[in-house]
Amino acid sequence: MLHSKPDQHDIRQKFSTSDHHIESHRNRQILRDKPNKPEKRFKQDKLTHRQTINASAWTIRLWDTELWSGQQVVTDQRLTLHTTLIVVLTGEADIERGELVTRMSRGSACFCAGDSTFGITPCTTQGAVSVAVIYFSLFQADNLYGHALLESAMEGILPQGIVSMTGSEDRIASLCRSIYENSRHHEGLKTWRAQIDFQEMLYSILTTWNRGVGNNKTQALEQSKKHMEEYYGEDLSVDQLAGIAELSPKYYAELFKKTYGSSAMDYLTQIRMNKAKQLMLGSDRLLREVAHRVGYRDEFYFSRKFKKVFGMSPSAYLKTQKNKLAVYGSSSILGFLIPLQITPYAAPLHPKWSREYHHALAPVVPVHLSAFRQNHHKHENLRKLAASKPELIICASETEAWERERLQEIAPVYQMKEETLGWKNQLMDLAEFLDRTTEAKSWLAGFERKVQTAVQNFPRFLNERTGLPGILPLRLHSNVLHINEGRGVEEVLFTILGLAPVSLMKNTPSGVSLKITQLADCDADHILLLVRQDTETLEYWRELQASPEWLRIRALRAGNIHVLPSYPWREYSPIAISRMLEEIPSFFSGNNP
Template sequence: MPRVDELMYGYKHIVQEIIEAGQVKQQIKWCVQEYSLLIVTAGAGQLLWNEGQYELTQGSCFIAKPDHEYEIESRLGTVEIYRIIFAPLPSSAATYTDALPCDVLLSCHPFSRCLELVEGIFRIKDAQDMMSEMRRHILLQEFLMMLIAQGVVAGTDWHQHIRQSLRYIQEHYNLPLTVDDLADHANMERWRYARMFKQVTGKTPLDYISQLRMSRAKQLLSGTEDRMFDIASHVGLSNEYYFSKKFKKSVGVSPGQYRRQCRDHVRVFSPFMEDYLVALGIVPVVQSCHAGWGKQDYLGLNHIPELDIEGDDPDRLSVYKPDVILLESASFRWKLNEYQQIAPHITLSSHSENWRQMLVSVAEMFGKTSVAEEMIAQYEHQAAAARSTLERRVQGQTVAMLRLSSCGFTLYGGEKHGYTGPVLYGDLALEPHSLVRRLTKGARKAELTAEQLGLLDADHIFITFDNEDGQKMGLKYLSSPVWNSLRAVQNKRVYEVDFLSWMNYGLLSNRKKINDVLHFLGSV
């Protein structure tokens, strides 16, 4: 058993990496001189190296040895990981390999604590002061201590049984699989298998299999001319009628309609999802607008007719003869059921804050996955260049985003939540004001009291107004002593930005945010 002084490890570096799935498997490879602690925070994929491979899901951890090459591939959707580079301190180097399990799959429990620790390290990754350096080391020690205490090694816990089962399903989804068969294959009781499967994946085994089959069917429908019977057989549904019924229930349209919609020149109406369409080169037949908010002017669709999704008669849409109405699951608030008689509805799962995944999902609908991949790559390049510029200009200065309406000020959240945080504090790595972290932890936004507003001594404040009435009524807040006492106000570092481009998700929306930030802060 190693002594305590043989279990100390020094933090070196941390990186966050996102792998997007597409028609071509996306992957990352690395080979470093120190040890790497890999933590999967979202998605599913596969880890490969010369001695084996593992299925990765949220909460998977893996300690990689130095001087070995490792590779991660995405499966479906996005894999989000943190990779912490570290090394044993001199006193522990001799017995290090006995202290931690390397090259085996680990499961971190509770995952919420795991995420809190790794994000705590990431937030202060570039800080140079002594306290931050000590904090990084302490958080790393606590993380590694959790792994040692749990001692969860591949092949010895039920999580690994489930991961092996997921791999089996992904390789045999075209076979007639039952829960009993899968439980037997995983060497688990049926009740335990079903419960643990849902805990790991968030879905029942049969729902997971169905989703896998429908995803593959969509690829075959959009990318091949195969007959319906052949596609049904390929995904494990030999009855063509049953396949069509399952597909329509899952996707919202029949397989034939889906295939036609994947062809060029499809006429689409997709309320407040036009950002994704335009990014893919698809022009909607009608653009949505809202009496209180207006329309998305930043998309440049001035020549496209408008439809007020709350105020206009649904029959107006029939004039434009859409082939499909594309929605996301959160669109139920618009009460669009009356449009169902006009054109088939397709409802995509809401990825909102994960706009990359939503763009890929929309692209899959129209056979434009490669376009989505290229657009995402261009965005990452733009964000990286902007991040480099801003690091030189405003390093150490804090930023906040406010929305002002007739009800008062709303503060928007940090790098994981909301319309603006993932861009400002994630992609651009700007420093959020402490009030952002404290009031919006785990939430998209927070309504501010006058007292809380007075504590917002950020160096820079971005602000947008709900609508024209909100701007007029909001003026009383902007003339208040509390507002005028703020540091950013006194230093003339308050920047008004467009409402619908900033209060929106999407590639083009986020590009606009980056351009606005560079315009205001790039010359500070």
């Protein structure tokens, strides 16, 4: 049954910053199950960490190999269509696989499933970083027809944890480089050799995993971090965490801070504070209950810690963030809520498709909807949204009719206005609905000051060039180049900053693809290129950069081709526009790689 349309004033009142109260926590008894001792539980977890690998019917196919080092190491998450092996050859790096982040050191390896995402962030304090990324497929014989081969997913076959090849680091690095060089050789025997080398390396990694050896100090620290993330509500000490890592307390404390830049106890405090935010957001839990659930027996001590970390007391936080507002359909809606100082109770978050929002909001948003390929898992998100019981849902303007009908069965729905109205009008309409016009006007005033500063300072980035430089925004998807007609890109470049679009942009009809030869003859001083982060597009991008036609492009010879990250350059929201404005000067100052 559909909800009747709610009274607009009632909804505005529910989501305004006034009229909230904090329920008294007196005379309420907190019932908690008696927990098992954390050390014992951790050891039980480790017993099920490995599984028997049956490789008797495997056939392996190597597709591609990449070697990344220095600035080539990509921090943005990318989509991989094939099973992927990541090996750290030198230094240390944080490997993101979906929402899982793991520190890996030299000689460590891990696998990523096909049709998933991964990212690599170098830890520059630990020396130069180089990483091998190997794409492959694993086939197994069909049980029904033994002569047929079926591609298998890695789940239940390949290890999901980190494998450390302690004592074999040099050999693994040598194999990776051999695989890389031979896979690109023009001789068929050499490419076959790459297949053999890869299978040899894969065998070494899996036998190491099966024997249960190869743990190193980085893995030991990661195990203690995982323990904190799972058992933050229990009494934890440095001695206990050091015992889990099988290190002395003093050495553990020193190594943890050296590796992660903060002490183990500070890291635990941050986990507890973020979990506390999640518990308080959209709930009527008492302060004492929240404190107990995140590991504090004294709610007054918890309040002091909360204020020290976030700059406001729990009661002040509750006054502005108590209601259960949900976002559905597009993570770009978060770029409208942040200026209004609203943290949603449920939102689509993903470390690739909404990286900035995931980094900022994932620790404090209680319900994470899938943002894989934005809203690929619609039915799953609708089920999760219904279970979370929000009080209001904000959905994207392009939400389909059947989705809106389902959303209206869950809670009242506000649908974002069309982009054609402009992001400022979208923001003000949403702000009026939520009774947050004061916050919206304040943010817009700050944005206008930023625009004035950018326009005034921009000429000094042009290196005394006479006239404005010609700009060509492009996007590469698969093996096709198009002019980037993104609304935000055009607004920032050509409306706010008044830069000049080149003749190729003016003369090319919308949606028509470009040839590389057209770029070679183009009069663009700067090319801003958005490369889709999937394996097919990235493979073509590597080939394109080595082609003679690409090397003849005028902007390339001048060092003025700028590869853009997906965020903020694919989004149209207040926060994204503001970020674009901040990044533009680096393209003309010589500080952009």
